[in-house]
Amino acid sequence: MNFKKELAEILFEVLEGAISLHDLELLIEKPKNQAHGDLAFPVFRLAKIKRKSPNVIAQELREQIQSPTFEKVEVVGAYLNLFLNKKLVSEKVVNAIINKKNQFASQNIGNGSNVTIDMSSPNIAKPFSMGHLRSTVIGNAIALIIEKCGYKPIKINHLGDWGTQFGKLITAYKLWGDEEKVKQNPIKELLALYIKFHEEAESSPSLEDDGRAWFKKLEDGNEEALTLWQWFRDESLKEFSKIYQLMNVEFDSYAGEAFYNDKMDRVVQLLEEKQLLVESDQAQVVELLEEELPPCLIKKSDGATLYATRDLAAALYRKENYNFAKSLYVVGHEQSLHFKQLIAVLTKMGYDWAEKMVHVPFGMMLKDGKKMSTRKGKVVLLEEVLNESIAMARHNIEEKNPNLPNKDEVAKQVGVGAVIFHDLKNNRMNDIEFSLEEMLRFEGETGPYVQYTYARACSILRKGKWEAVVLDHAYSTSWEKEWKVISLLMEFSTAIKRASENFDPSQVAKYVVDLAQAFNKYYAEVKVLEESEEQKARLALVYSVTVVLKEGLRLLGVQAPEEM
């Protein structure tokens, strides 16, 4: 159902190859102004080749385009404006959706190949902050979108469960910790200890050395260190799983940094064999001079490993176990240097698959224009935000639809949907200033707006007793009033494809808002349930919209209640 391609092929024939098929497809555009038709072809390029005025060329072309797909071809200046045959196209689209249901717009670009997605990755013993929300939500949406395009996503929660921070935490716990208090409120207590550590370290820098020493012990298998670490980890995971359940996110693997503890020797060995390891200030590094990057630190002067070491081990492990076609890292953009180094080192090691690794960066969640810092206790907790959002949704239901049967369930879907959608609707590179007010807005370009549109459409179908039978006959409508909605329905697969290629869920979020807006306008203009011979066609349109809105929201990780 790609009419752009169809037009390109017609033009290619007519022009006898003056412009390649590929270029033609790029030149054909979708006019912003509906009065300019559904597709347009600017002929400037031809004017140069043919040495005729653009307007003359356009006039000539108009005569030569003969296809039932286009009901009208107009020339305006140097533009060829084409109008699709509304009846033919609309019925094609609507029937395709009725037949394929949620499989509509599914594609098989990926051919079932594996794509690993490193995402979420919260730090153990720290609260799940708004910052981690972004990686979780973006990663989850990318997984769903690429799956729709025929890839097999493998979601990996690369838990931050290893590193010097645990040495610091153990130090702090041994100095000031209270077992009972930690048991009662693990995350909160551990966070308090972590903050206290950094406060105290300001005046007594030797604490930092103690922290590093404890981490070294942990890495060397010291029993006391390991027991504490295991305890912190278990408690943290319990807390995290509550949030993941709330957001409906699941993982294929929880192999975090600690998982690679026994796999790092091999990396170091490989680097040595390839003579890439250099000593520098008692530390082991890989120089990246030709790449014009700073050196990548592999081992600290005390022999302990670093972030990069673990990520190298993880990359090797993932390649060997999942044989990925692509390996994505949904991690904040402040870490882009790290990933450049990582890929550079792997390339130096001779692994050509390093080029299949992609850092998918995103902007930061800011508070008062500044980065949030766990060390200074400047965090906003995701769980609190989600709960507030759910409460707000619940309040709205009480006000607007008090007879709704499953209020709590719907409040959860709407509240959580609002938070997720708010994160996904804009380009992921934009920094987001944290604002509860913004997040809890349920009007305009928001998740609840789209959900509400879906609920209204579902309501029409219920009352209109719509049954999705496969219809092989024509509808008695001209599809004039429906056209805006139809032309958007056609674009669903394009939006998905773009989102998948650019790892950019906001393409789908924007699409779904556009469709909801178009439908709401239609809803205000046309009374579907009024008896008319056009009703069957209109119900088919409403049904099509519900299918696409629901699927679009699903691809973002947002649920769609049928009533709200």
Next chain:
RNA sequence: GUCCCGAUAGCUCAGCAGGAUAGAGCAACAGUUUCCUAAACUGUAGGUCGGAGGUUCGAAUCCUCUUCGGGACGCCA
């Protein structure tokens, strides 16, 4: 200092494989419910697309320079 991002309406942002008059939402103002859920819809107002050059028939979009904001730059992750 080097590198990476960003700058479009009062606010939050679309548009950025160059195309026809730069679009939404929020906020403001004025309206719409005997009729499919008003979490909606309609209308008014709001802009030298940070600045300066360049490429082009055509630039918010591409190139160069520049200003401002954010981030990263070896023993944190």
